Amino acid sequence: MKEIIRAANSGFCFGVGRAVDEAFTILRPEGKTYTMGPLIHNRDVTGKLTDQGIREITPEFIPMLNPEDTVIIRTHGISMTLYDELKARGVEIIDLTCPYVINIQKKVKEYHGKGYKIIILGDLNHPEVVGINGYCENSAYITKDGTIDIPLKGKICVVSQTTEKQSNWLTLIGNVAKTAKEFVAFNTICKATEDRQKSAEELSKEVDAMIVIGGKSSSNTTKLYEICKRNCANTFHIENAKELDAIREKIKDAVKIGITAGASTPEWIIKEAMENL
Ligand code: SF4
Structure with missing residues (x-):
């Protein structure tokens, strides 16, 4: 019988939750909507935004923007210079920089x-x-x-x-x-980061295997992985439930399996992985 234990603090933080919720409500049929870089470091979420017509751009694209365009600034924020460049193009700026x-x-x-x-x-x-x-x-x-x-x-x-x-x-x-x-x-x-790191640290000391769920390019998820790996050699970083197949053999003997997820990992991805396990 296996026991699957989720870290007390894991998944979406306040800033990311707010940004994702708002981004999915943005519909500007008359113009084009862009995010300055991926909204969050999670390809499942950014893929859904692309389906909704919201495209990622880099700063090099700013000179091509028109006043009817909308640009979303993600939780990471941007420099003052870039902000000024956007303002100079006359675009609508939706600033979702985390407070x-x-x-x-x-x-x-x-x-x-x-x-x-x-x-x-x-x-x-x-x-x-x-x-x-x-x-x-x-x-x-x-x-x-x-x-x-x-x-x-x-x-x-x-x-x-x-x-x-x-x-x-x-x-x-x-x-x-x-x-x-x-x-x-x-x-x-950030307290959310600290809380997730502490929970991951504690849980990874008690389990036989640890699974960290989140984007491969997510800084906070990578740090959770590093922390867990120090305490539990059987630590794996996956992006979603599909990637469980690659590690199933390696965790087959583990009785207690810990789960944690980065601040940019949506709840539905965590639930899907846990159910799949
Ligand atoms: S982890 Fe980042 S986005 Fe989330 S609440 Fe903290 S500072 Fe904001």
């Missing part, structure tokens, strides 16, 4: 204006980090694991990508404190 990300953008803008050097803990190429960096004229020092290899001079302001691991944040703060004379630090790791 927690807006908070980071505001802090970075404020402290950059006060002469602080901005340090961001996060992935250099992640759209959320690219957007935040745009609020300090792309001058931030970005570290993905908390290590710093530049001399820290003057006043320092530290923030984090919302999906970062707490352990990386502690490493970074330790390193900044070693050399910086004056610094402010805002732990902007």
